[in-house]
Amino acid sequence: MFKLDVNGQQVTVDCSEDTPLLWVLRDHLRLTGTKFGCGIGQCGACTVHIDSQPVRACMIPIEKAQGRNVRTIESLKRDDNFSVVQTAWLEEDVAQCGYCQSGQIMAATALLENNPDPDEEAINEAMLGHICRCGTYPRIRLAIKRASHQLSRGES
Amino acid sequence: MSSTTRRDFLKQSALASAGTILVGFQLPVFAKKQALITDAFIRLELDGAVTLMMNHAEFGNGAYTSLSMMVAEELDLDWQTIKLEAAPTEQRYYSPLFGEYLTAGSVSTASSFMPMREAGARTRQLLLEAASIHFSAPISSLRTADSKVHHRDGRSVSYAALIAVVEANGLKPPEKAKLKNPEDFAVLGKPQRRIEAPEKVDGSAIFGSDIRFDDMLFASIVRPPVYGGFARDFDGTNALAVKGVVRVKKIDAGIAVLARDYWTAKKAAGLVTVSWEDGGNGGLSTKGYSVEYRELSDKPGLLAENIGRAEEIIAETEDGLVIESVYEMPYLAHATMEPMNCTAKLAGDRCEIWVGTQYQSNDRTVVAKMLGVPEENVVINRTLSGGTFGRRASKTADFVTDAVQAASGENVPVQVIWSREEDIRGGHYRPQFIHRLKGVLDNQGYPLAWHQRVVGKSIMQNTKHDPAYMVRGMDIYSLDGCLQEPFGVFPYGTSYEIPNHRIESHNPAKTGVRPHEWRAVGHTHTGIAYECFLDELADKGNKDPLDLRLHLSRKHTRMHNLLEKLKKVSNWEQPLAAGRGRGMAARVYSNSWIAQSVELTVDEDGSYSVDKVFCVVDCGFAVNPLGIQGQIEGGIMLGLNAVAYGAIDVVDGRVVQSNFHDYRPLRMHQMPEVEIHIMPSELPPTGVGEQSTTPIAPAIGNAIFNATGKRVRDFPLDRQGFVLKG
Numbered sequence: 048m049f050k051l052d053v054n055g056q057q058v059t060v061d062c063s064e065d066t067p068l069l070w071v072l073r074d075h076l077r078l079t080g081t082k083f084g085c086g087i088g089q090c091g092a093c094t095v096h097i098d099s100q101p102v103r104a105c106m107i108p109i110e111k112a113q114g115r116n117v118r119t120i121e122s123l124k125r126d127d128n129f130s131v132v133q134t135a136w137l138e139e140d141v142a143q144c145g146y147c148q149s150g151q152i153m154a155a156t157a158l159l160e161n162n163p164d165p166d167e168e169a170i171n172e173a174m175l176g177h178i179c180r181c182g183t184y185p186r187i188r189l190a191i192k193r194a195s196h197q198l199s200r201g202e203s
Numbered sequence: 204m205s206s207t208t209r210r211d212f213l214k215q216s217a218l219a220s221a222g223t224i225l226v227g228f229q230l231p232v233f234a235k236k237q238a239l240i241t242d243a244f245i246r247l248e249l250d251g252a253v254t255l256m257m258n259h260a261e262f263g264n265g266a267y268t269s270l271s272m273m274v275a276e277e278l279d280l281d282w283q284t285i286k287l288e289a290a291p292t293e294q295r296y297y298s299p300l301f302g303e304y305l306t307a308g309s310v311s312t313a314s315s316f317m318p319m320r321e322a323g324a325r326t327r328q329l330l331l332e333a334a335s336i337h338f339s340a341p342i343s344s345l346r347t348a349d350s351k352v353h354h355r356d357g358r359s360v361s362y363a364a365l366i367a368v369v370e371a372n373g374l375k376p377p378e379k380a381k382l383k384n385p386e387d388f389a390v391l392g393k394p395q396r397r398i399e400a401p402e403k404v405d406g407s408a409i410f411g412s413d414i415r416f417d418d419m420l421f422a423s424i425v426r427p428p429v430y431g432g433f434a435r436d437f438d439g440t441n442a443l444a445v446k447g448v449v450r451v452k453k454i455d456a457g458i459a460v461l462a463r464d465y466w467t468a469k470k471a472a473g474l475v476t477v478s479w480e481d482g483g484n485g486g487l488s489t490k491g492y493s494v495e496y497r498e499l500s501d502k503p504g505l506l507a508e509n510i511g512r513a514e515e516i517i518a519e520t521e522d523g524l525v526i527e528s529v530y531e532m533p534y535l536a537h538a539t540m541e542p543m544n545c546t547a548k549l550a551g552d553r554c555e556i557w558v559g560t561q562y563q564s565n566d567r568t569v570v571a572k573m574l575g576v577p578e579e580n581v582v583i584n585r586t587l588s589g590g591t592f593g594r595r596a597s598k599t600a601d602f603v604t605d606a607v608q609a610a611s612g613e614n615v616p617v618q619v620i621w622s623r624e625e626d627i628r629g630g631h632y633r634p635q636f637i638h639r640l641k642g643v644l645d646n647q648g649y650p651l652a653w654h655q656r657v658v659g660k661s662i663m664q665n666t667k668h669d670p671a672y673m674v675r676g677m678d679i680y681s682l683d684g685c686l687q688e689p690f691g692v693f694p695y696g697t698s699y700e701i702p703n704h705r706i707e708s709h710n711p712a713k714t715g716v717r718p719h720e721w722r723a724v725g726h727t728h729t730g731i732a733y734e735c736f737l738d739e740l741a742d743k744g745n746k747d748p749l750d751l752r753l754h755l756s757r758k759h760t761r762m763h764n765l766l767e768k769l770k771k772v773s774n775w776e777q778p779l780a781a782g783r784g785r786g787m788a789a790r791v792y793s794n795s796w797i798a799q800s801v802e803l804t805v806d807e808d809g810s811y812s813v814d815k816v817f818c819v820v821d822c823g824f825a826v827n828p829l830g831i832q833g834q835i836e837g838g839i840m841l842g843l844n845a846v847a848y849g850a851i852d853v854v855d856g857r858v859v860q861s862n863f864h865d866y867r868p869l870r871m872h873q874m875p876e877v878e879i880h881i882m883p884s885e886l887p888p889t890g891v892g893e894q895s896t897t898p899i900a901p902a903i904g905n906a907i908f909n910a911t912g913k914r915v916r917d918f919p920l921d922r923q924g925f926v927l928k929g
Contacts, residue, residue, distance in 0.1 A: 063446065066466045074421060074464035079413035080406015082589070083465075084540055085623040089863035092540060120406035133404040140396040140829055143837055144263030145403030146410060146540040146589025171872040178863065180540045180590050181263045182840025183833070184874040 091177035143181035262588035277323030304564035309890025394829035504707035511703030541589020559588030633721030638732035648744030684729035698762035734901030784910025838895030
């Protein structure tokens with residue numbers, strides 16, 4: 048039995064200690080917003096936050112997540128309101144197939160929490176590990192800039 | 204927590220549909236009485252929602268948005284009231300173009316444009332008639348807007364409130380639709396954000412692999428190491444000993460391990476010992492194909508097109524004046540973000556399937572045949588797909604049959620998920636191709652004779668599409684983009700005119716690695732060969748590449764205008780600094796014309812960055828300019844990715860690549876700036892889903908030549924010393 052905090056709630060999961068956090072979220076907790084893309088930390092589709100840091104959920108065995116705060120894409124909306132980053136994603140019409148976007152949004156959210164006004168280099172570095180096979184990269188960049196603009200003007 | 208997160212699937216659906224639009228998946232509502240079905244595509248709900256039946260799959264293509272726009276325009280819908288539902292596998296929902304339930308070929312917008320508008324218009328006329336009764340007023344005093352009928356005296360009535368009037372008076376929609384004049388369009392032709400986007404930013408969108416039931420099982424499949432091999436025998440004892448594993452069984456694809464969660468199934472799959480047969484494919488290699496195809500390209504093939512006397516002119520020309528090149532393009536995997544997956548439940552002689560698919564009528568036929576049950580006993584619930592690029596239109600329904608076989612005898616839903624390794628090694632690739640080209644110039648330096656032999660496996664041969672796509676033994680999908688004249692069902696040529704033009708085809712035996720459609724199909728190789736060789740001729744004839752194409756297309760207005768536009772917007776004639784290069788290409792695919800020019804910078808060591816791509820497209824009336832822009836950017840990304848790194852190698856029957864570390868995706872910082880110009884047009888809309896993938900690869904090859912003087916003819920570029928930076 049493993050205990051962890053997911054999106055502000057204490058959960059207990061009965062699984063083997065090597066089960067990656069990704070499959071705990073998807074199969075045990077049925078939080079399917081976090082996606083499986085490669086299983087080797089190459090694509091970023093499974094990005095969640097652990098203690099506010101973006102991590103690849105496919106690379107974190109449940110025992111390493113024990114007792115820590117896990118935040119997934121499902122937590123971003125508050126009282127049915129989209130977060131600043133989600134809103135920017137909608138306004139820039141970023142998603143195509145949408146499968147990678149949970150991971151992209153979690154990465155962008157972490158970036159902007161640490162650095163509300165990132166330059167191009169900081170954006171590139173933060174998003175380097177996140178693949179989009181539909182090619183939404185130009186709009187992801189625009190959405191990050193839009194969200195950054197909102198946040199730096201204190202309109203969150 | 205577990206009580207709220209382990210909500211069963213029914214609850215999840217209900218919750219989602221109560222909130223925003225649910226497009227991923229919705230339970231069938233045939234039993235629902237509180238609605239008025241006015242058309243196969245439209246259901247007016249009493250609560251004010253308008254449900255539209257989507258008969259094309261959504262996988263990033265934007266079909267759900269453009270189809271909704273067509274109905275919303277004619278029915279004057281409040282965009283917020285629209286709900287979407289994946290239409291069931293019924294004949295009335297089949298593509299009017301294909302006669303099958305198939306989303307492919309960049310034709311969804313074109314083939315839906317009239318049917319969806321007519322559906323909206325007829326429903327609007329019905330509601331106007333009902334409102335005329337409701338207000339006791341002539342229809343001429345009424346207008347529609349925001350899902351309401353408005354009387355000119357200021358009163359209004361919602362569409363939902365008119366359901367009772369329609370039913371009480373037994374009104375029916377008129378046979379003939381009165382469509383709006385395009386100059387009155389308020390929705391069509393205007394940028395519209397993706398309708399299902401809200402679900403895609405909060406994690407609630409349901410893709411195939413997100414289907415959940417309380418009692419379901421997850422399966423991982425141990426697949427044969429040699430392509431096309433199969434399991435003779437296996438020992439699942441060690442796998443069964445893993446806590447959570449329920450079953451280990453042999454299916455056609457290999458050995459399926461079923462467990463309570465995917466990780467357990469995957470882990471236990473590694474403990475199964477299997478004795479494999481290689482299916483006679485142990486000697487297969489892509490190098491072997493290369494040698495075989497090059498030999499074939501030296502021999503006459505089947506004659507696809509022969510305009511003038513190309514062969515004779517080449518024979519009469521002295522050797523030094525015949526320009527000859529061989530181009531080779533490798534196998535490509537689709538590598539969709541969401542690996543293949545499917546969920547199936549068998550109960551008695553019925554089978555229910557949940558899957559992201561492009562081709563559900565075929566999936567159903569294949570499964571019904573396999574199970575020996577009538578087609579109506581197989582129900583397919585289509586979810587969203589995390590990308591396809593053609594992969595999810597499987598003629599063998601391979602990823603569906605996996606799940607059906609794995610679910611056999613279980614009585615609970617079973618979800619098969621392919622690992623990334625299985626996905627990349629699973630076959631269904633863009634086939635390897637060799638093109639041998641010869642050209643002769645006239646005394647002005649213009650192409651006089653063109654001779655091209657195309658060698659590669661047929662996609663359509665020996666499939667049910669054989670009659671439509673095979674012409675005199677040649678697969679038109681192998682040749683699309685080479686021919687000057689229309690060929691088979693493709694009603695367009697290159698839009699260039701070379702006076703002597705001969706195209707021959709070799710479709711080698713369709714054994715070994717399976718050929719499959721890959722975004723833009725034939726153009727992914729014909730585009731490179733044709734447009735790069737055209738630049739070779741331009742260079743030999745001392746012509747500017749773009750001016751040469753302007754000359755060749757002078758009788759083809761759409762191409763000619765497109766090229767004029769490209770020349771202007773891309774500052775084509777402005778010189779570039781040393782080390783930089785510019786290249787272009789233009790193509791016609793699926794009735795849309797598209798041209799691109801690229802600017803890139805090459806360092807001394809051959810590493811390069813693509814700085815800018817200019818793209819001009821003529822796709823008829825632009826239904827959703829915002830969607831078109833996204834499709835074009837995406838196609839450019841995928842085409843650039845393939846020409847830069849893309850290759851699947853087979854050695855001793857085994858696929859070498861396995862995951863994103865060795866089948867490299869393009870990443871965000873490598874994406875060039877893209878400037879898009881859509882040609883204004885009042886012609887019927889045509890596709891944009893695949894078109895932009897086609898010119899980018901030759902344009903890059905041509906720009907590298909422009910920058911360095913080196914002509915690459917074997918792809919991808921990173922194997923020829925040109926490595927995309929990053």
